Amino acid sequence: MVHVKNGYVRICSIVSINRCLTQRCKIKVRVLRRWTFDSKDSQEKKKRFDVVLIDEQGNQIQAIVPKNHSNTFLNVLHEGHVYHIENFSVQTRTDSYCPVQHEYLILIRLHTIVRGSSEAHPEIPKYNFDFVEFNNISLLPKENQNLKDVYGTLEGLSELMFRKGLMLKEIFLKNSSGTELKINLWENAIQFMDNVITYATSVPVLVVTSLTVRSYYDKYFLNSTSATKIYVNLEILEVLELQNSSTFKERNISMLQTSSSVERNMKDRSLTNRKTLSQILQMLNEDSVGQVFTCKAIINDIVHDYASFYKSCTKISCRKKVIDKGDHYWCNNCNNAIPSADARYQLKARIQDDTESTLITIFGDEAEALLKHSASELEKLMESANGIQTVKAIIDKIIGTSIVFEIKISQYNIQSQGRYGFTANKVFQEDYKLHSHQIQEDIEQQLRLERSTDIPNPSNKKNRTDKTYKRKSYVVFSTEDSNESSQTSIIRPPSKRVRKIKENKARI
Secondary structure (H helix, E strand, C coil): CCCEECCEECHHHHHHCCHHHHCCCEEEEEEEEEEECCCCCCCCCCCCEEEEEECCCCCEEEEEECCCCHHHHCCCCCCCCEEEEECCEEEECCCCCECCCCCEEEECCCCCEEEECCCCCCCCCCCCCCECCHHHHHHCCCCCCECEEEEEEEEEECCCEEECCEEEEEEEEECCCCCEEEEEEECHHHHHHHHHHHHCCECCEEEEEEEEEEEECCEEEEEECCCCCEEECCCCHHHHHHHCCCCCCCCEHHHHHHCHHHHHHHHHHHHCCECCHHHHHHCCCHHHCCCEEEEEEEEEEECCCCCCEEEECCCCCCCCECEECCCCEEECCCCEEECCCEEEEEEEEEEECCCCEEEEEEEHHHHHHHHCCCHHHHHHHHCCCCHHHHHHHHHHCCCCCEEEEEEECCHHHHHHCCCCCEEEEEEEECCHHHHHHHHHHHHHHHHHHHHHHCCCCHHHHHHCCCCCCCEEEEEEEECCCCCCEEEEEEEECCCHHHHHHHHHHHHC
């Protein structure tokens, strides 16, 4: 049944509208959010953009503006504004993830009529979120494709990092019960976070939308998507309650740059799934593809037979090796000409622990963090007199360093059985305080194990050949019901003094 009010169709009724009726019906909605859809071709000038629409009943639906019509509607549909929309198409959802829980979506066509409203329309909500509790994230089914929203006090913020050529920042939110949650902000979402830090004076409460759920060895976190938005100190009930809770503390925003949350996350990560090199090599089978291990090893040598850096594509999402064509470079991965190229580390080293040795390749920022020099700096240095030897000497300074390496097993590792080494996902400078704490925990665990195995087995008492000395000892105790005293005997071994006296008498 199609619900119509004042000539407008409700969003909840769109499931009942066929293609013919959509040309004659219209909706009155507010644009809640708008985002550009990421495409594989970043050089593409026209890009599809999506919006979330909401009506006065609070029902939401996603609308798509195809890239062919994006320029027509980009300056028409704005967040927060109310529009009358008619002559649109409806189609079944095909995207992997759903920013709203609606099985259909609206397709804005070239002949779709979009008229803005000059009225405020307070009856149409300005915000609507699908919040999930931090503690319930692990309970969500793995096949759940609905993107989630969360809110919390900003507790931690990492520096800008690069993972597989993509920009990444980690933030940590805390809810009213004190539980912390990590969110990975990728690419475009980082800009929203930078704006928060730029304009905020005190630690804010954030609402972060359209997130996917991920886990890393039973530790759950959230990832941003193209649809992710970040709102600061929204005047909604959930945010106001958090700001008035006992866990909320007014702090200066500058304190977040050295947040203990980020440091603790890095420490936890450096200890996750710790193995020896021998154990990692023994686990190379099809079941281990994609698994991540950490191992502590010493850099024994640098393999200088391989170039320590290469010319890479300047595109952040690529960073692949490019071909020098003389007047320009060519990137096969992007299938595009590159005017100039960046120098990027590919440091190959031999590492060893107490059990085994192997090769490892350290790329990009991870190698730069070890060497304390950028690849472009060393590349320029090589052009000077004795530059090659100078660069080798700089790189060789890390020989003998004890490092924690994070290794992700690939199909290539399985096929080669580790003969050609591994690639370091991440390198951690060894935290000696953390390492000593782990050693202490291992010792205590071993002692507990030994104590548990030292408990005598009652069934073996009859088989004991050692001579047992027994003496009676009387203990006086009184019962609760009477003042009468009773005596009971317990068996105790003789003291050293008594045994010595008996041994001396036996000799006489």
